[in-house]
Amino acid sequence: MTGLLALSLLNGLAYGLLLFLLSSGLTLIFSMMGVLNFAHASFYMLGAYLAYQISQVTGFWVGLVLAPLAVAALGALVERYGLRQVHRHGHVAELLFTFGLAFLIEEIVQLVWGRAAVEFPLPAPLREPLFMLGGIAYPVYRVFMMAVAVGCFLALLALLKRTRVGLVVQAALTHPRMVGMLGHNVPLVFMSVFAVGAGLAGLAGVIGGSALVTEPAMARELGPIVFVVVVVGGLGSIGGAFIASLAIGVLQTLAIGFDVPLGDALASLGVATSKSGNLAELWSVTLAQIAPLLPYLLLILVLIVRPRGIAGRRDL
Amino acid sequence: MQKFAIVAFAGLTALAVQAAGATEPVRLAFVDPLSGPLASSGQLGLNHYRFAADEINAKGGVLGGRKLEIVPFDSKASPQEAILILKRLADEGFHFVSQGNSSAVAAAIVDAVDKNNARDPAKTMVYLNYSAVDPALTNDKCSYWHFRFDSEVDMKTAAMTEFMARNAALKKVYLINQDYSFGRAVGEASRKMLGQKRADIEIVGDEYHPLVKIKDFAPYIAKIKASGAQAVMTGNFGADLTLLVKAAKDAGLEVDWYTYYSSLLGAVTAIGDAGVDRVYELTEWHENIDNPELSAFADAYKAQLKDDWRYMRVRTMLNMFAQALDKAGSDDPRKVAAALDNATYKSPLGDVVMQAENHQLLQPQYVTVLARGGKHDLEGTGIGRKTVAAFTAGQTELPTTCKMKRPD
Numbered sequence: 001m002t003g004l005l006a007l008s009l010l011n012g013l014a015y016g017l018l019l020f021l022l023s024s025g026l027t028l029i030f031s032m033m034g035v036l037n038f039a040h041a042s043f044y045m046l047g048a049y050l051a052y053q054i055s056q057v058t059g060f061w062v063g064l065v066l067a068p069l070a071v072a073a074l075g076a077l078v079e080r081y082g083l084r085q086v087h088r089h090g091h092v093a094e095l096l097f098t099f100g101l102a103f104l105i106e107e108i109v110q111l112v113w114g115r116a117a118v119e120f121p122l123p124a125p126l127r128e129p130l131f132m133l134g135g136i137a138y139p140v141y142r143v144f145m146m147a148v149a150v151g152c153f154l155a156l157l158a159l160l161k162r163t164r165v166g167l168v169v170q171a172a173l174t175h176p177r178m179v180g181m182l183g184h185n186v187p188l189v190f191m192s193v194f195a196v197g198a199g200l201a202g203l204a205g206v207i208g209g210s211a212l213v214t215e216p217a218m219a220r221e222l223g224p225i226v227f228v229v230v231v232v233g234g235l236g237s238i239g240g241a242f243i244a245s246l247a248i249g250v251l252q253t254l255a256i257g258f259d260v261p262l263g264d265a266l267a268s269l270g271v272a273t274s275k276s277g278n279l280a281e282l283w284s285v286t287l288a289q290i291a292p293l294l295p296y297l298l299l300i301l302v303l304i305v306r307p308r309g310i311a312g313r314r315d316l
Numbered sequence: 317m318q319k320f321a322i323v324a325f326a327g328l329t330a331l332a333v334q335a336a337g338a339t340e341p342v343r344l345a346f347v348d349p350l351s352g353p354l355a356s357s358g359q360l361g362l363n364h365y366r367f368a369a370d371e372i373n374a375k376g377g378v379l380g381g382r383k384l385e386i387v388p389f390d391s392k393a394s395p396q397e398a399i400l401i402l403k404r405l406a407d408e409g410f411h412f413v414s415q416g417n418s419s420a421v422a423a424a425i426v427d428a429v430d431k432n433n434a435r436d437p438a439k440t441m442v443y444l445n446y447s448a449v450d451p452a453l454t455n456d457k458c459s460y461w462h463f464r465f466d467s468e469v470d471m472k473t474a475a476m477t478e479f480m481a482r483n484a485a486l487k488k489v490y491l492i493n494q495d496y497s498f499g500r501a502v503g504e505a506s507r508k509m510l511g512q513k514r515a516d517i518e519i520v521g522d523e524y525h526p527l528v529k530i531k532d533f534a535p536y537i538a539k540i541k542a543s544g545a546q547a548v549m550t551g552n553f554g555a556d557l558t559l560l561v562k563a564a565k566d567a568g569l570e571v572d573w574y575t576y577y578s579s580l581l582g583a584v585t586a587i588g589d590a591g592v593d594r595v596y597e598l599t600e601w602h603e604n605i606d607n608p609e610l611s612a613f614a615d616a617y618k619a620q621l622k623d624d625w626r627y628m629r630v631r632t633m634l635n636m637f638a639q640a641l642d643k644a645g646s647d648d649p650r651k652v653a654a655a656l657d658n659a660t661y662k663s664p665l666g667d668v669v670m671q672a673e674n675h676q677l678l679q680p681q682y683v684t685v686l687a688r689g690g691k692h693d694l695e696g697t698g699i700g701r702k703t704v705a706a707f708t709a710g711q712t713e714l715p716t717t718c719k720m721k722r723p724d
Contacts, residue, residue: 136537
């Protein structure tokens with residue numbers, strides 16, 4: 001049992017860290033520009049597909065480096081020639097713009113790479129087992145995935161808290177006009193933040209696409225959960241997003257690993273449920289079956305109880 | 317975009333048909349997911365339909381020289397979407413509709429076809445089902461207008477558990493299935509029939525996971541391992557199967573797999589040598605069955621589409637459809653349905669029968685296992701299937717609860 005628990009925690013951490021990689025960029029963009037970027041998960045998908053395309057020629061590792069850079073460049077273009085034009089019409093226009101962009105990217109991906117999943121495997125060394133736990137091999141790529149995510153987390157923290165650039169970014173977050181008056185190029189700051197955010201999503205795409213699956217639906221499926229991380233973590237807080245991602249990853253994985261009927265779960269919390277009657281069907285649903293719902297339950301609870309999330313500086 | 321193209325295409329064909337008169341093709345609407353997560357399954361089916369129809373057309377077509385034409389529509393794997401398409405098909409004069417991916421969509425189509433035919437006999441539609449295998453469709457929810465050409469879940473499970481029961485060393489089985497009507501039917505049938513045939517086999521897990529939503533199956537693999545299972549039995553298909561076996565391979569999970577769709581869409585590529593002698597599949601045909609006619613047919617498909625032929629039942633179905641058209645002597649859907657009712661077809665693997673009482677096809681079934689060294693392989697892996705057990709068409713028959721309402 002302890003083996004299963006340890007394995008579930010490790011799997012949860014790996015999944016959570018992938019979520020972090022994906023949502024950290026969105027947190028940056030959202031907190032800074034106030035843009036709810038619906039197309040963020042589309043950058044994740046683009047990262048996977050571009051890396052797939054590049055890896056056909058050069059192998060996985062070059063793709064791992066080039067694809068996120070390409071996605072970042074694309075993000076910069078989207079900000080410069082799309083969002084910045086739409087910005088003057090207000091947040092609703094921006095939101096609709098990214099909403100449309102998400103559909104556009106999905107259609108383009110389907111036109112270029114087809115509607116089926118593409119074969120984008122991890123290189124053999126990453127697929128090797130690293131260690132055994134409870135008779136199950138733990139492959140290298142999961143640790144690699146975690147290392148990249150933690151690395152990005154530390155780099156982002158250092159950039160924001162320890163450098164001059166980070167100072168300007170943080171200042172622009174709350175006092176954009178003042179920062180502009182002081183002679184900093186605020187539009188350039190915004191464009192860079194958007195590019196970095198898109199690039200991070202692209203990086204998550206390369207890793208997630210090859211470790212899991214690269215298909216046209218991957219953006220649509222991960223899109224909503226990214227917003228959960230941002231809201232639960234708190235606006236503008238990289239640390240909050242980090243904690244929220246891990247919590248969601250571990251929560252979902254543990255729910256699958258240790259599923260009990262809802263009724264029993266509530267009983268252990270001291271809530272009595274009846275085994276008969278109209279709700280009996282509901283109480284017999286297991287935790288594993290509702291695992292994909294749990295993050296959204298968390299989202300709703302956080303919005304009601306603590307709208308600023310785990311580490312946000314202001315309410316949503 | 318594709319939708320507009322299809323509408324425009326359908327419109328053009330309608331015009332062409334009016335101009336062509338008596339040589340007009342017999343149209344069969346192919347309604348399956350052509351976008352979304354199940355698109356690859358739908359596209360695979362469409363390729364099969366077109367190729368099998370081409371074969372019939374090359375041999376002179378139907379009704380003395382008319383062609384079979386396959387017209388695709390994207391169901392998006394949604395029952396609502398399928399019903400909308402069906403309304404349009406009725407308006408555009410389609411009388412024959414076919415579908416296979418998702419029993420939920422199939423149930424919606426059966427219901428809509430029944431209502432349509434009762435309301436407007438002039439627009440009668442006949443539904444040919446190539447893959448939706450929820451037992452209810454030929455039992456409690458059976459319909460005279462629905463003909464199923466794939467063995468339903470209970471028939472498949474009866475054959476598979478019969479084979480499993482012969483393995484005396486098998487003591488612990490883990491069931492994992494998709495959480496919707498088909499997956500539930502597989503899970504329940506597996507549990508019940510294993511219990512009947514081998515009370516000593518313990519079901520150490522009975523899992524239902526959300527349909528095409530799980531990307532990381534590692535948590536499930538950890539659970540299977542912890543349960544001590546020797547074998548996993550699953551009705552999963554598409555990405556849900558590929559990702560499951562991929563995760564199992566990455567985790568080094570060593571169990572036998574009893575499956576129904578493991579030869580499809582990259583699953584063999586994903587599992588590779590780890591699946592040799594371990595992955596069993598129940599199927600109506602496989603590439604290493606020694607039958608020159610079917611092998612030549614499958615080879616021609618592979619040469620043309622650079623992909624393996626999978627669903628021999630599609631060829632059987634279209635040939636039975638062609639045979640019924642010829643027997644009816646017209647494309648009147650009521651006459652064609654009457655000709656399909658209780659029809660026998662001489663397939664290269666033996667006679668197959670469309671049962672009159674529930675419109676379920678009886679056809680031979682094979683249990684296969686992945687092996688190296690066969691004459692043919694799957695997906696260019698060098699790994700193919702070999703027969704380990706065979707069931708005749710008659711052996712797959714099960715009692716039905718269908719009380720069929722026949723037209724007057």
